[in-house]
Amino acid sequence: MMVSNIVMLSVLLSNAWAIENVSIWDGAGQAFDKSHVLVEGGKIRSVGGPIPEGTTRIDGKGGILTPGFIEAFSQLGLTEVGAVKNTNDYVWRDREFTPALDVLKAFNPKSIRIPTERRQGVTRVMLAPRSGVLSGTGAMVCLNGNLRDLPLDKARTALFGRVNGRSANGVGGSRAILWLELEEIFSDAKLLKAKGRLHEGRNLRDLSLRADQLEALFPLLERRVPLVLEVNRAVDILRALDFSQKWNLKMVIKGGAESWLVATELAEMKVPVIVRPGQQGPWDFDSISSRDDLPKLLQDAGVPLIISAFGYFQNAGRLRQEAAFGIRAGLTKAEALTAISWRPAQLFSGEAYVGRIAKGADADLVLWNGDPFELNHSVERMWIRGEKQSLEDRALLLAKRYYGKLKVFHELPMALE
Amino acid sequence: MIRTLVLWFGVCGYMPGCITAGGHTSKVLVKGVAKPSENKEIDWAKAQGPQRLIRGATILTAAGAVYAPGYLWIQGSKIREVGVGDGPEIPGSMIVERNGQFITPGIIDTHSHMGVYASPSVRAHSDGNESTGPITAEVSAEHGIWPLDPNMPRAVAGGVTTVQILPGSANLIGGRSAVIKLRPANSARAMLFSGAPSGLKIACGENPKGVYGTRGGPRTRMGNIAGFREAFQNAAEYKQRWDKHLKELGVWKEKKGKEDDKPDPPSRDFGMETLMGVLNGEILVHYHCYRADEMNIMLDLAKEYGFKIRSFHHALEAYKLADRLAKEGVSVSTWADWWGFKMEAYDGIRHNVAIVHKAGARAIIHSDSETDIRHLNHEAVKARVAGAELGLTFTDDDVLKWFTLNPAWALGIDHRVGSLEAGKDADFVIWDGHPLTSYAKASEVFIDGHRTYSQEVGLAISDFELGQR
Numbered sequence: 001m002m003v004s005n006i007v008m009l010s011v012l013l014s015n016a017w018a019i020e021n022v023s024i025w026d027g028a029g030q031a032f033d034k035s036h037v038l039v040e041g042g043k044i045r046s047v048g049g050p051i052p053e054g055t056t057r058i059d060g061k062g063g064i065l066t067p068g069f070i071e072a073f074s075q076l077g078l079t080e081v082g083a084v085k086n087t088n089d090y091v092w093r094d095r096e097f098t099p100a101l102d103v104l105k106a107f108n109p110k111s112i113r114i115p116t117e118r119r120q121g122v123t124r125v126m127l128a129p130r131s132g133v134l135s136g137t138g139a140m141v142c143l144n145g146n147l148r149d150l151p152l153d154k155a156r157t158a159l160f161g162r163v164n165g166r167s168a169n170g171v172g173g174s175r176a177i178l179w180l181e182l183e184e185i186f187s188d189a190k191l192l193k194a195k196g197r198l199h200e201g202r203n204l205r206d207l208s209l210r211a212d213q214l215e216a217l218f219p220l221l222e223r224r225v226p227l228v229l230e231v232n233r234a235v236d237i238l239r240a241l242d243f244s245q246k247w248n249l250k251m252v253i254k255g256g257a258e259s260w261l262v263a264t265e266l267a268e269m270k271v272p273v274i275v276r277p278g279q280q281g282p283w284d285f286d287s288i289s290s291r292d293d294l295p296k297l298l299q300d301a302g303v304p305l306i307i308s309a310f311g312y313f314q315n316a317g318r319l320r321q322e323a324a325f326g327i328r329a330g331l332t333k334a335e336a337l338t339a340i341s342w343r344p345a346q347l348f349s350g351e352a353y354v355g356r357i358a359k360g361a362d363a364d365l366v367l368w369n370g371d372p373f374e375l376n377h378s379v380e381r382m383w384i385r386g387e388k389q390s391l392e393d394r395a396l397l398l399a400k401r402y403y404g405k406l407k408v409f410h411e412l413p414m415a416l417e
Numbered sequence: 418m419i420r421t422l423v424l425w426f427g428v429c430g431y432m433p434g435c436i437t438a439g440g441h442t443s444k445v446l447v448k449g450v451a452k453p454s455e456n457k458e459i460d461w462a463k464a465q466g467p468q469r470l471i472r473g474a475t476i477l478t479a480a481g482a483v484y485a486p487g488y489l490w491i492q493g494s495k496i497r498e499v500g501v502g503d504g505p506e507i508p509g510s511m512i513v514e515r516n517g518q519f520i521t522p523g524i525i526d527t528h529s530h531m532g533v534y535a536s537p538s539v540r541a542h543s544d545g546n547e548s549t550g551p552i553t554a555e556v557s558a559e560h561g562i563w564p565l566d567p568n569m570p571r572a573v574a575g576g577v578t579t580v581q582i583l584p585g586s587a588n589l590i591g592g593r594s595a596v597i598k599l600r601p602a603n604s605a606r607a608m609l610f611s612g613a614p615s616g617l618k619i620a621c622g623e624n625p626k627g628v629y630g631t632r633g634g635p636r637t638r639m640g641n642i643a644g645f646r647e648a649f650q651n652a653a654e655y656k657q658r659w660d661k662h663l664k665e666l667g668v669w670k671e672k673k674g675k676e677d678d679k680p681d682p683p684s685r686d687f688g689m690e691t692l693m694g695v696l697n698g699e700i701l702v703h704y705h706c707y708r709a710d711e712m713n714i715m716l717d718l719a720k721e722y723g724f725k726i727r728s729f730h731h732a733l734e735a736y737k738l739a740d741r742l743a744k745e746g747v748s749v750s751t752w753a754d755w756w757g758f759k760m761e762a763y764d765g766i767r768h769n770v771a772i773v774h775k776a777g778a779r780a781i782i783h784s785d786s787e788t789d790i791r792h793l794n795h796e797a798v799k800a801r802v803a804g805a806e807l808g809l810t811f812t813d814d815d816v817l818k819w820f821t822l823n824p825a826w827a828l829g830i831d832h833r834v835g836s837l838e839a840g841k842d843a844d845f846v847i848w849d850g851h852p853l854t855s856y857a858k859a860s861e862v863f864i865d866g867h868r869t870y871s872q873e874v875g876l877a878i879s880d881f882e883l884g885q886r
Contacts, residue, residue, distance in 0.1 A: 081759060082757075082758040082759060083623070083759035084759070112757075113757065278791075279788050281568065281571060281787065281788070282536050282537055282567050282879075282881065282882055283538055285537060288882060288885045288886065289885065289886050321795060321799075324795075324855040324856070327856060328855070328858060373855050373856075374855050375798045375799050375802060376801065376853070377802070378805075378806075395756070395765075395766035395768065396766075396768075398736075398766050399768040399772065400807070402736050402737050402772065403768070403772050403775075403807055
């Protein structure tokens with residue numbers, strides 16, 4: 001009796017709760033009908049296991065429970081208004097190689113955009129800088145709006161860069177220059193890492209970049225973080241793979257319009273590709289061989305597939321629509337879900353265990369009133385680390401302010417007549 | 418059997434010259450000339466062209482009715498009949514079974530820059546903004562369209578059959594639009610929707626003042642409005658001269674005057690002619706405008722010069738003046754979820770379409786994008802579910818109208834397209850699932866009775882892509 005009291009007390013203290021009567025799509029390829037999840041201390045304690053007496057129970061009313069979606073490439077919280085320069089924190093203007101640009105330091109968890117994107121089921125985003133050839137360092141953040149629990153030191157990061165006709169133009173013209181410069185920078189970084197400084201004979205050699213910029217490449221050389229390169233042309237992807245082999249990097253391809261042409265190599269080297277299924281087309285000379293069934297071709301070839309909306313600002317909420325395009329292109333729903341939850345989590349989330357509904361994972365959970373990839377369904381409730389998230393955003397407040405009061409606003413202009 | 422019958426339709430690949438459109442003649446626009454052609458009663462007894470009966474599918478007409486299942490009877494380039502059940506016995510017609518599929522009108526987009534900003538997106542293909550001066554009413558999108566833009570067949574594969582190609586929004590008055598059917602052709606003129614009225618692109622707000630702020634103005638919203646008023650004042654005076662001339666000409670004709678006494682016409686100015694067309698109600702005004710206060714100013718300005726605004730484009734704050742828009746008969750062409758990319762887009766809300774619709778104005782989902790144009794049906798679903806947050810509900814037919822009949826009205830062609838009704842153009846889409854869901858794909862798209870896309874044959878690739886894939 002006393003023991004069970006203690007157990008109950010600990011359950012209450014640890015703020016345990018359970019969501020019942022849901023179909024679980026776990027993000028890692030499995031589905032469980034009529035199941036439940038027990039959450040304690042912000043973590044998933046069990047899936048389909050016993051629910052202790054006295055636990056707060058939430059009726060999911062037969063809805064679908066998914067892990068929170070993860071946007072693998074985002075500027076959410078790094079910009080408020082695209083056309084207002086002073087609100088944009090994802091670029092280092094007029095520089096081509098800026099690995100030390102660590103955008104996490106600029107992330108604004110109170111961004112007005114976050115509630116709007118979050119309410120489409122997105123709980124975490126990979127912040128990504130987007131300028132130059134080596135754009136800088138990104139980090140995974142969660143969208144709970146909390147000012148104080150940013151993972152400033154612990155964050156698993158990634159380095160972002162771009163290899164295409166446009167970025168080559170920025171370094172003087174040819175893509176060959178671009179690889180030449182990258183070689184020089186990486187060899188400097190390797191030397192600096194090994195010796196602490198760079199000598200040439202008795203003299204200090206000129207660094208290709210400032211020391212702090214080179215130091216920002218060390219985690220890449222240690223294979224602690226991946227290099228996410230935006231590359232679309234098939235042959236450029238092969239060159240990127242060569243580069244990653246030479247420097248022993250963990251490579252990720254973003255964009256990958258023509259990646260299906262080199263899917264064998266990508267699969268062999270287990271290089272993930274981040275694609276936007278709904279935006280395939282011959283936009284430029286880097287993506288002439290683009291295809292709408294790109295996600296399916298990569299999936300079937302065994303390439304680790306990640307789906308993103310690539311958005312500057314408003315697009316994280318379109319992640320589920322992009323996943324739906326993937327399904328239209330031939331993916332199963334489970335594959336599409338994995339591509340926006342468990343797979344980006346494995347790649348980016350570092351110490352955090354997110355992106356799936358499994359024992360021990362952070363309780364980033366989203367309850368849907370139907371198939372989340374059907375756009376006429378919506379989020380009923382959602383939680384980040386077990387904490388309920390508001391579904392209200394500024395758009396809804398504006399809608400409520402005006403809808404029903406239109407007559408008032410009608411009178412004003414008419415008075416001008 | 419079905420497959421053989423399908424082949425009868427004849428797949429027209431996206432090749433120039435495969436189908437040619439009816440003629441289009443350029444005319445001096447003065448009152449009473451070049452009006453949109455009326456939809457004449459068709460004398461079916463004399464009608465030509467092969468007859469096809471498509472049956473077994475659920476037909477969403479966008480005219481109120483849903484036939485589940487229904488039949489669609491096509492003759493030549495027109496819809497002869499649409500109704501519930503299997504339809505009549507028609508000797509000599511081909512029967513196409515489409516059990517379990519869905520048929521909708523062809524999708525219509527009021528706002529596209531395909532052709533004038535074609536792919537590949539290189540500077541040489543930037544033909545949408547004549548940004549050499551803030552008023553360029555004399556130019557026409559028709560002359561900037563590259564008909565081989567690879568985005569066009571991709572839009573067709575998304576169920577789109579008619580689009581309005583607009584000049585960009587750099588200028589206060591950017592020029593005439595071109596309403597085209599996405600028929601393969603080797604000139605924009607051959608794609609023109611014959612009989613569609615001309616449209617004019619006008620833009621207020623941040624874009625023109627941003628483009629010209631350091632280039633002689635306008636630099637402010639004040640300057641924008643001053644620019645419009647100056648242009649329309651000039652147009653009113655130009656019209657006065659032409660009206661006077663036409664009156665004198667009429668008198669001269671009536672009197673059977675001598676050739677030497679024939680009144681000289683005023684000098685012709687193509688920009689002024691376009692604006693005169695607006696004042697005469699012959700050219701439809703498409704106003705790029707985001708903020709409610711600016712839309713109010715524009716409505717007042719239109720009133721001052723006696724013209725109508727047919728559609729506000731983007732119009733992210735339309736929900737703030739939706740009842741005025743309803744009262745004045747102005748449609749709203751907007752997105753489902755774009756917002757916040759610039760200050761005048763900051764108050765954009767996903768509920769805009771729903772509120773505008775419920776206020777009684779015509780709501781339209783437009784694309785302004787070569788990718789969103791491929792799934793306007795999805796965009797409409799997003800707008801619908803946003804309405805549900807406010808307790809607003811819409812029938813499938815309502816939602817369908819947002820990207821079919823309502824845009825047809827905005828373009829002045831709703832008597833010809835936008836719904837599946839007898840006598841209208843045979844522009845329609847057969848879907849392999851319900852079109853208001855995520856997974857449905859167009860299985861066949863017909864324009865003027867011609868099968869322009871089929872899933873079975875696949876995407877028709879453009880000349881540019883040929884040999885490169």
